[in-house]
Amino acid sequence: MYNGDAKPHPHGQWTTGLCDCCEDPGNCCLTCCCPCVAFGQSAEVIDKGNTSCACAGLVFYVLSYVGCVCLYSFTYRGKLRGLFNLPEEPCNDCCIHFWCTSCALCQEYRELKNRGIHPSLGWTGNEENMNRATTQVPPKVAPAMTR
Template identity: 25%
Template sequence: MANSEEQTPLMQQDEEEKDIYRGEKDPETKNADFVNQVNESTMAPLDQPEDVYVAQPEVPQRQPWRTGIFSCMGSHDEFVGSDLEVCVLGLFAPCVLYGSTMERLYPGRSTFSSHCMAYSSLYFMGHFLFNGNFLAPCFSFPSRSALRHSHNLQGCGESLVNATGCCSSLVRDEERLKRCESLLDFAAHLWCHQCALCQEAREIRRRTVHPAHRPRYCMTMAPPAPQVMSPSH
């Protein structure tokens, strides 16, 4: 009985404390909420992934043309005979020169005849309607862009930027540079059409072999099997 009488005041005190702190949270929960508030307000988020640097692939540097657009006789090297032929064809038969360039650029059975006939039709139509060769350049200027892309050559705009240093931001913007070079290719064929045809012909003759001189059949040979010497008895 004595023990029960001693415990009664203590139990009453516990009940009073529970009534006082009934609306509050447990100490562990209070501490956890406080830590979360501190982390959200003053500290960086936990477990934040670090920035990973990904190396961008290097763009291959474009090469300059081996002859200039006004180098009618080439650069007086071992291609002097071919350059003379190109000059004569560009002056008297640009349709044949254009067809030959396209035949080297896109080897195929009827590449020369189809491009030569299409160019000739536009050539005579332009002279008949406008008294000048104004239609064929609109048809032939994509060959200049295709040649630049296939052999990674510099365009007129990039060459001008590298020579003068102005408008250097144009070289860094690939899309703007591509549109600008296409317009310059069209302008080169429109205003200096025969010179542009000759430059393209000289360039592709220095870089590719005529389709007639390429081997038609290529026989693939398997490498020999590895041989192992057996130990002598």
């Protein structure tokens, strides 16, 4: 169960599965009741403040009535995967957002929280954590042989 602290995570792997929505009941309720808010909060952080929570949430809300919200929301899943070098699984991002929008939004929100980034705080509240989380450390290289 989610305890509010960043969990140790294997590099290049999701910290939770697509259908593990109940690991964070608060996130699950937010996403089920107000998916535009959950999406907006995540999008603002994923976009490093270039898109506001209100703007992303409003676009999500409008597109959900037109029936093509997945064409907008899946792009943020791709950006999140790029930030943390996550695999495109169990299938491509657009299909996940088309068939399982709520599960995808929950997983993305949890992923940020599990990595110590709290979407509800917005970009300014997470800027330092986000920069630290996405900074990649180069691998250690064995010393060269000497004579």
